[in-house]
Amino acid sequence: MRHLLSAADLDRHEIGEILDLAEEMSLVQGRPVKKLPALRGRTVVNLFFEDSTRTRSSFEIAGKWLSADVINISAKGSSVSKGESLRDTVLTVAAMGVDALVIRHHASGAPWQASRWIDAHVLNAGDGTHEHPTQALLDAFTIRRHFRNSVPDVSNFEGKTVAIVGDITHSRVARSNVLLLNTLGAQVILIAPPTLLPSGIDSWPVLVCTDFDQVVPHADVVMMLRVQRERMSGGYFPTPREYTIGYGLTRPRLEAMKPGAAICHPGPMNRGLEISADAADAANSLILDQVAAGVSVRMSVLYELLGGAE
Amino acid sequence: MSGTGAPQARRDDPWPGAAVSSEPSRVVMEADQIARACARIAHQILEANRGAEGLVLMGIPTRGVPLAHRLATAMDQVEGVRVPVGAIDVTMYRDDLRRQPTRAVGHTDLPVEVEGSTVVLVDDVLYSGRTVRAALDALGDLGRPRAVRLAVLVDRGHRELPIRADHIGSYIPTRAGEHVSVRLTELDGIDQVSIEPASDAPPREA
Numbered sequence: 001m002r003h004l005l006s007a008a009d010l011d012r013h014e015i016g017e018i019l020d021l022a023e024e025m026s027l028v029q030g031r032p033v034k035k036l037p038a039l040r041g042r043t044v045v046n047l048f049f050e051d052s053t054r055t056r057s058s059f060e061i062a063g064k065w066l067s068a069d070v071i072n073i074s075a076k077g078s079s080v081s082k083g084e085s086l087r088d089t090v091l092t093v094a095a096m097g098v099d100a101l102v103i104r105h106h107a108s109g110a111p112w113q114a115s116r117w118i119d120a121h122v123l124n125a126g127d128g129t130h131e132h133p134t135q136a137l138l139d140a141f142t143i144r145r146h147f148r149n150s151v152p153d154v155s156n157f158e159g160k161t162v163a164i165v166g167d168i169t170h171s172r173v174a175r176s177n178v179l180l181l182n183t184l185g186a187q188v189i190l191i192a193p194p195t196l197l198p199s200g201i202d203s204w205p206v207l208v209c210t211d212f213d214q215v216v217p218h219a220d221v222v223m224m225l226r227v228q229r230e231r232m233s234g235g236y237f238p239t240p241r242e243y244t245i246g247y248g249l250t251r252p253r254l255e256a257m258k259p260g261a262a263i264c265h266p267g268p269m270n271r272g273l274e275i276s277a278d279a280a281d282a283a284n285s286l287i288l289d290q291v292a293a294g295v296s297v298r299m300s301v302l303y304e305l306l307g308g309a310e
Numbered sequence: 311m312s313g314t315g316a317p318q319a320r321r322d323d324p325w326p327g328a329a330v331s332s333e334p335s336r337v338v339m340e341a342d343q344i345a346r347a348c349a350r351i352a353h354q355i356l357e358a359n360r361g362a363e364g365l366v367l368m369g370i371p372t373r374g375v376p377l378a379h380r381l382a383t384a385m386d387q388v389e390g391v392r393v394p395v396g397a398i399d400v401t402m403y404r405d406d407l408r409r410q411p412t413r414a415v416g417h418t419d420l421p422v423e424v425e426g427s428t429v430v431l432v433d434d435v436l437y438s439g440r441t442v443r444a445a446l447d448a449l450g451d452l453g454r455p456r457a458v459r460l461a462v463l464v465d466r467g468h469r470e471l472p473i474r475a476d477h478i479g480s481y482i483p484t485r486a487g488e489h490v491s492v493r494l495t496e497l498d499g500i501d502q503v504s505i506e507p508a509s510d511a512p513p514r515e516a
Contacts, residue, residue, distance in 0.1 A: 021414075021415050024399070024416075027418060036402045036451075038402035038403075038407060066402075307412040308408070308412030309408050309409055309410050309411060
């Protein structure tokens with residue numbers, strides 16, 4: 001594996017390897033010395049053109065726990081705010097001799113572009129409305145763990161139904177999850193108001209439904225997507241309150257869920273909008289497990305990309 | 311496992327005659343010899359430690375792990391005490407990570423706190439000593455053991471680091487390019503140690 005740009009780059013075997021290694025990496029969190037020497041002498045740059053807390057810090061922790069030198073560059077306060085182009089920024093950073101570049105950008109395809117300009121490994125940490133592959137990996141890791149507890153030896157997702165609910169049109173999390181979960185053999189159902197379903201969705205390997213209540217009792221995993229604030233006044237739905245009534249994970253829907261079914265949310269949450277406090281804090285909510293998994297999965301991916309010979 | 315219980319006399323000659331031949335593959339230990347070696351090592355560990363107090367057996371994946379379990383079973387038969395068995399993967403501590411494609415990482419399992427215990431590292435073959443060096447580093451990140459010992463089924467010579475084993479199943483002279491293949495019932499369906507000629511197997515570190 002040279003770059004990680006899309007969840008579609010990975011086959012089932014590779015996903016299994018990344019998730020198994022992430023299980024090993026997760027043990028580091030409980031050790032007295034939270035450090036492995038595998039990436040000693042390697043340099044990882046987090047190049048973030050968009051705000052991010054959890055993704056950036058979890059990439060940073062992941063790199064540091066593997067002993068890599070990690071540098072964070074954000075658009076604010078860097079030469080990007082002076083009008084430097086993406087290409088010049090990427091080439092400048094690469095010229096300093098970095099081994100991997102973790103890129104988040106508001107334009108879909110920016111990491112893909114960058115990977116064609118430089119020799120360093122490129123990891124997509126979210127690009128526009130395109131993809132967020134490490135999020136999909138950590139979701140799969142969290143979901144697999146959840147079902148390992150109740151059903152031992154679930155190594156793949158055949159027979160599991162995952163409902164992804166919310167703004168599908170603008171969600172890179174949804175796109176990466178659809179690709180990854182489909183590779184793993186899960187049935188994905190997308191649920192959204194018609195205004196938030198992208199055109200061309202007929203060609204996606206999913207079922208689409210606009211009635212959340214119809215799906216709730218059948219889903220093994222309910223994955224809620226964040227309603228991005230800028231969409232609330234964009235005419236996609238009449239009012240936040242109506243969105244909640246139609247597509248929020250409310251208490252009645254929480255109670256209608258299948259026993260043992262799990263709740264996921266990539267964060268940050270809008271409590272009371274797409275997810276009720278009852279659901280966010282429910283016993284079957286995996287939201288904090290997802291955050292913890294983020295570090296382990298990103299360690300695993302960094303090791304896969306940087307751990308061997310060039 | 312198969313430890314027969316009775317302590318075996320240590321093999322008298324540390325480098326038993328066996329002429330180094332160039333035939334395709336030769337068997338140097340059969341199942342009964344492996345069983346006797348395990349039983350003897352188990353006794354030696356107990357003797358050196360004056361009992362099973364504070365002992366932890368840590369196998370180095372892949373074949374160190376079943377060997378560690380065999381030693382624990384043999385100790386149970388002798389002392390009636392179940393010594394904790396774990397696994398310590400050393401992949402990320404190796405000094406040759408950059409020299410080959412990304413290596414698969416094995417499983418690490420700590421049955422008890424390493425802090426203050428006497429850890430016996432168990433591996434199948436002792437060769438350059440680099441794996442053991444990596445294991446010592448890995449162990450250091452898990453805590454501070456009271457003491458660390460090393461038990462191996464086969465010592466094939468050709469050390470590249472100042473490392474020696476405390477307990478050795480068998481000394482087997484080899485040429486540097488040869489490959490010592492340890493097969494264990496748990497993983498390979500047969501108990502056997504053989505020497506493969508150079509070239510057909512990739513050089514390994516042990």
